[in-house]
Amino acid sequence: MPALTSLQELIEALRALPGVGPRSAQRIAYHLLQHDRSAATRLGEALLHASGEVRHCARCNTFTEVEVCETCQDPERDPSLLCVVETPADQLMVEQTLTFRGLYFVLMGRLSPLDGIGPKEIHFEQLIRRISDGVVKEVILATNFTNEGEATAHYLAQMLKARGLKASRLARGVPVGGELEYVDAGTIARAVLDRHTL
Amino acid sequence: MPALTSLQELIEALRALPGVGPRSAQRIAYHLLQHDRSAATRLGEALLHASGEVRHCARCNTFTEVEVCETCQDPERDPSLLCVVETPADQLMVEQTLTFRGLYFVLMGRLSPLDGIGPKEIHFEQLIRRISDGVVKEVILATNFTNEGEATAHYLAQMLKARGLKASRLARGVPVGGELEYVDAGTIARAVLDRHTL
Numbered sequence: 001m002p003a004l005t006s007l008q009e010l011i012e013a014l015r016a017l018p019g020v021g022p023r024s025a026q027r028i029a030y031h032l033l034q035h036d037r038s039a040a041t042r043l044g045e046a047l048l049h050a051s052g053e054v055r056h057c058a059r060c061n062t063f064t065e066v067e068v069c070e071t072c073q074d075p076e077r078d079p080s081l082l083c084v085v086e087t088p089a090d091q092l093m094v095e096q097t098l099t100f101r102g103l104y105f106v107l108m109g110r111l112s113p114l115d116g117i118g119p120k121e122i123h124f125e126q127l128i129r130r131i132s133d134g135v136v137k138e139v140i141l142a143t144n145f146t147n148e149g150e151a152t153a154h155y156l157a158q159m160l161k162a163r164g165l166k167a168s169r170l171a172r173g174v175p176v177g178g179e180l181e182y183v184d185a186g187t188i189a190r191a192v193l194d195r196h197t198l
Numbered sequence: 199m200p201a202l203t204s205l206q207e208l209i210e211a212l213r214a215l216p217g218v219g220p221r222s223a224q225r226i227a228y229h230l231l232q233h234d235r236s237a238a239t240r241l242g243e244a245l246l247h248a249s250g251e252v253r254h255c256a257r258c259n260t261f262t263e264v265e266v267c268e269t270c271q272d273p274e275r276d277p278s279l280l281c282v283v284e285t286p287a288d289q290l291m292v293e294q295t296l297t298f299r300g301l302y303f304v305l306m307g308r309l310s311p312l313d314g315i316g317p318k319e320i321h322f323e324q325l326i327r328r329i330s331d332g333v334v335k336e337v338i339l340a341t342n343f344t345n346e347g348e349a350t351a352h353y354l355a356q357m358l359k360a361r362g363l364k365a366s367r368l369a370r371g372v373p374v375g376g377e378l379e380y381v382d383a384g385t386i387a388r389a390v391l392d393r394h395t396l
Contacts, residue, residue, distance in 0.1 A: 006248040007261055013244035016237030017215075018229045029248070030287035031216045033261060034306075037249050039214030044245030046211035047230070050204040051239045054231055063205055063231060089228035108232075 007033070059130070061106040061123060062088045071095075071104060078102045080137040084127070084156060086110050086144060094142060102140070105130055110143055111152040122152065124159075131165060138166040145172060205231070257328070259304040259321060261286045269293075269302060276300045278335040282325070282354065284308050284342055292340060300338070303328055308341055308350040320350065322357075329363060336364040343370060 004012070007029060014025035032040040056062065057069035064070070071077065081102025085091045091104050107122040119125075131139060139160050143149035153169055160167040173191035174183050202210070205227060212223035230238040254260065255267035262268070269275065279300025283289045289302050305320040317323075329337060337358050341347035351367055358365040371389035372381050 005263055006244070006251040007263075010244040010248040013237070013241040016230070016234055016241055017226055026290070027287065028215055030261075030285070030290070032214070032245070033248065033252055034285055034287065036214055039211070040245050041249045043211040043214055044242045044249065046204070046208040047238050047242030047245070050208040050227070050231065051235050051242065053204040063228075065203055065205075087228070087232055089225065089232070092224070092228070 056108070057106075060104045061108050061126075062091050062104060076101070079135045081140065082131060082136045082138070083140045083142050085142045086149065086152075090142065090144070100140075107143070107152070110146075110148045111155055112148045119155075127156075128159070128163075131160070131163070136165065138168060141167060141169045145170075254304075254306070258302045259286075259306050259324075260289050260302060274299070277333045279338065280329060280334045280336070281338045281340050283340045284347060284350075288340065288342070298338075305341070305350070308344075308346045309353055310346045317353075325354075326357070326361075329358070329361070334363065336366060339365060339367045343368075 010032075011022075011025045011029045014020055014028050015022065017025075017028075020028065032043075053065050054063050055065070057064045057067075057072055059068050059072040062069050062071070078101050081100075082105055083091075083094060083100055083102055084105045084107065085094060086107050086109060088106055091106055094100055094104075105127055107127070109117055109122045111117060111119070111122060130136070139156070141153040141156055143152045143156075157167040157169070171194055172187065173194060174180065174187065180188065209220075209223045209227045212218055212226050213220065215223075215226075218226065230241075251263050252261050253263070255262045255265075255270055257266050257270040260267050260269070276299050279298075280303055281289075281292060281298055281300055282303045282305065283292060284305050284307060286304055289304055292298055292302075303325055305325070307315055307320045309315060309317070309320060328334070337354070339351040339354055341350045341354075355365040355367070369392055370385065371392055372378065372385065378386060
């Protein structure tokens with residue numbers, strides 16, 4: 001067996017991309033080399049640069065290239081509101097709604113005892129220090145609505161209440177544009193329970 | 199507007215991947231940085247290495263890292279059979295069928311006068327030199343069954359016949375596993391015309 005050629009190595013490495021199997025990896029590699037070699041070089045450099053430069057904000061754990069991220073340093077934001085999310089990608093999703101002007105705390109995971117992920121792994125101590133600054137008044141729990149995300153929210157809510165802080169959770173309900181016929185019963189049930197008066 | 203962060207640069211660069219829009223690029227970037235930074239580094243290096251090392255075989259134009267590719271140098275192959283394909287990816291597809299033991303010639307394109315791609319761009323002169331070696335007896339035209347691929351095959355077939363060489367074309371017909379009900383009429387018509395006696 002000869003050593004891998006650089007083309008074979010590229011195909012192997014492309015499989016690290018989410019959702020890319022052997023066949024797609026091959027297609028991507030050939031596409032880049034055939035049509036757009038300068039883009040391939042640029043992507044290679046961007047990957048190395050980002051892997052080396054991007055680290056976690058000392059205050060909220062999100063991705064940043066400096067000690068404390070831009071959001072945490074923004075004086076326009078309301079420091080009494082703290083939104084707790086599982087990942088930097090989740091933070092970005094909340095941010096893109098343009099409706100939240102408070103600060104964030106990124107757990108970098110969710111409680112999952114079966115996978116050995118306990119309070120320590122989700123930066124629980126750091127979160128307690130963060131909310132004990134006397135400025136945070138309400139913590140919005142925006143973990144996912146999966147079993148693990150819900151368990152994490154429940155656990156954090158208990159802890160927050162014990163410290164006299166207000167904990168809230170994102171509303172569940174029918175998605176915007178959703179038709180009741182195609183929405184699952186559990187979601188409709190929650191939408192009925194969480195209904196608001198007009 | 200501040201300069202792009204390395205994360206934003208990575209998201210931009212990822213859009214060079216085929217089929218990746220702004221949203222997928224974002225998801226891929228966050229996935230790599232959250233879950234698999236060593237794979238990101240490895241992919242970055244593989245891209246730079248392949249972009250720098252991979253060039254075209256002097257004989258058949260396919261991707262290689264040496265002057266003449268492995269396939270062209272393989273003494274086990276039948277040099278009297280030459281398969282003409284549009285791209286290295288097409289060559290790989292034919293190769294993976296394990297049914298063809300001749301050699302290849304990669305056009306690196308197909309005739310497309312509207313896009314300014316004429317005989318020169320598809321290495322026509324080089325193909326003529328290649329088939330004039332006195333060894334090639336049959337040229338299998340395996341360009342795509344698109345309008346442009348068909349036109350290219352037609353053009354090459356004329357040229358080959360004028361030089362007394364045998365030109366053949368891949369068969370068209372019902373795909374393996376195909377059900378007539380779901381196959382288009384044009385394909386069935388070709389399958390009837392190209393039927394073989396049992």
